[in-house]
Amino acid sequence: MFSFRVDPGVLRRDVLASLVVFLVAVPLCVGVAVASGVPAELGLVTGIVGGLVVGALPGSKLQVSGPAAGLTVLVFEAVQEFGLGTLGAIVLATGLFQLALGALGVGRWFRAISVAVVQGMLTGIGLILLFGQLYTMAGAKQPRSGPAKIAGIPGLVADIATSGRALTAFAVGAGTIAVLVLWKRAPAALRTVPAPLAAVALATATTALGGLPVAHVEVHGLLQAVQPPGADGFTSLASLAAVSTVFAFTLIASAESLFSAAAVDRMHDGPRTDYDKELMAQGVGNTVCGVLGALPLTAVIVRSSANVRAGAKTALSRFLHGVWLLLFAALLPAAIGIIPLAALAGVLIHAGCKLVPVKELLPLWRDHRGEALVLAVTALAIVTTNMFEGVLLGLLLAVVKAAWETSRVHLHVHEPADGPLTVTVTGSATFLRLPQILGTLENLPADQPVELDLSRLHHLDHACRIAFDNWTERQGIARRVPQGPVVRPVPARR
Known part of the structure; x- marks a missing residue:
């Protein structure tokens, strides 16, 4: 646990940083939940747990946990296949698995996972997120499989061109993306407001003032959204498909969290991450999220980098961001219901594009073609099959590549x-x-x-x-x- 005994200067910086992270987290928590096919409030629940629970545990001092875009596709598939009632059981099992791995000292070994596999995994997720949220941005229902999402793009374009309602929603989403891309060029005074919050706020104000006919987030209330898993949910875990999903959740959530920790460590000069403790902290957080029937959590580089850039010095900032999320969800739930779905889809499309390492692909192909091949195959397999099979294929290919290169x-x-x-x-x-x-x-x-x-x-x-x-x-x-x-x-x- 962290200590609250900090000097006034550090306390001031941590409080300000926590507010910045809170403002970044709100649209992302809601957007990830909606894209995952669950009530919007569950994204806030996961964000609250990431702040109040994981934020108070040892591991990485400055990285922030919550629902991540990287798990959106997998959660959506799990909800479609097993139902919302089983999601909590799957997340709970994931958390217990992470706790066991951390206790066994496996956390540090996650750094041995091929970077090409992780980048390929994130690229595949980003592409599915990109193509899938294009449908949401136009107010259309997205197909389930990756190939179907891609194949349906021409028809979606035709619908947008011929339907005024679809065109309006798509314009709101496109405007949100434009704000996100151009926000870094805004005056310094405006840039104190996080780009995701500014983009969603402008889109919400535009649709409200203009009376635009677009769909909005459905609000059910925080307590109504929390549904602990029942006996049927745990019974479903006996199937091979559910076990595979737990394995995929554990692998992806753990790898993303620990890679994020390594990236955050490079951003500051404070204490380094204890990887085993961080993995156990993530396990505790996912166990609590599972009990509450919420989304799985991981460490999220967007919120973590915002925390470091805002001047955070201790773990107090990430804990306080959970407090602000709890107050927001409890006192202002109606504020969620005025957010256009197209705006959240725009935020997630922007996040999906950032998952694709476009700038790194050409240098990687020039210098390490084997690694580039592993990345491409992993991403393509995820898009054409599913997350679990794609990651397994990527890991297998990475092992074969390593064996080939070492057997000179x-x-x-x-x-x-x-x-x-x-x-x-x-x-x-x-x-x-x-x-x-x-x-x-x-x-x-x-x-x-x-x-x-x-x-x-x-x-x-x-x-x-x-x-x-x-x-x-x-x-x-x-x-x-x-x-x-x-x-x-x-x-x-x-």
Whole structure:
């Protein structure tokens, strides 16, 4: 737990930073909830838990947790497949899983996950979020699958062009995106207001003053939205599909949180993150969110960077942002109901575009084509299949790529004036390199004595050892192995 004993200067900065983070969090909490297919209030509940619960626990001092755009697609799919009642059970199981992983010291090992897989995961999420929210921005129902979302774009364009209501809603969303993009060029005095809040506020004022016929967020009340999971929800966890969803939630939420922590650590000079404690803090937060039937939470880089830039020095700022969210949800729930859905869709489209590392793709392709391939395959698999299968495919491809790159082997053929032909094998000989190894050996001259020297190998796996044994026995040649010198005289091959 953090201490409230801070000097007045630090206290002032933390309070101001907490207000900035609160203003950033409100539209994002509501927008993520709506895009996830759950009541808007549940996004605020998750934000409150991220502030009051995770914000008071050790781990990373300055990063802020709440509902994240990166989990929107997965939550939407889970709600569509299992129902809102089971979502709480899934989030609760995710939290318990994270607690166990943190207690076992696995948190630090999440940093070993390929960055290309994580970037591919976020790119896939960003693309699905982008294409899906285009429908919401036009007031249309979005298809469920990624390919269907993309295939339906021409029809959506036609609807926008022929329907005045759809065109109006789309214009509100487009205006929201324009404000988000151009806000950094606004006068410094205006930029004290966070861009998401300014964009949503302007869109809300425009639709209200103009009486525009656009859909708004439905409000049910904070207490009415909170629905703890029942027995049926926990029973649903017995299915393989639900277990896969829990695994995907855990992997993505944990990886996103710990990668965010690493990024936040680079932004300030304060205490570094304890990754295992941070993972356990995220687990506690998701356990509480699951009990309340709310959205899963992760550390969110948008809110975290806003917290650091606003001058926060201690964990008090992220805790207080949860207090302001609680007061807002309890005292001003009607304020949510006047927000246009198209404006929130615009905020999420902007967030989805920021998940796609456009500026990094070309340098990555130039310098690390294997990593670029892993990123592209992961993103494409997520868009065309689902989150779980896409991430698994990306991890598998990353492992295969690493195995291929580490199993570098070189065969040097030396033919002295007198004596046998010597083939020296160096590097790491694994089954992945067997075609190369056997191809070189089989192309050696058939009428010369040969000595095979394996003494300089760093690694020799079982498959290659068997292949070398079989080849030398078949050819009747000598060999040096890593454990010793030549084991028999060098006869000429028959």
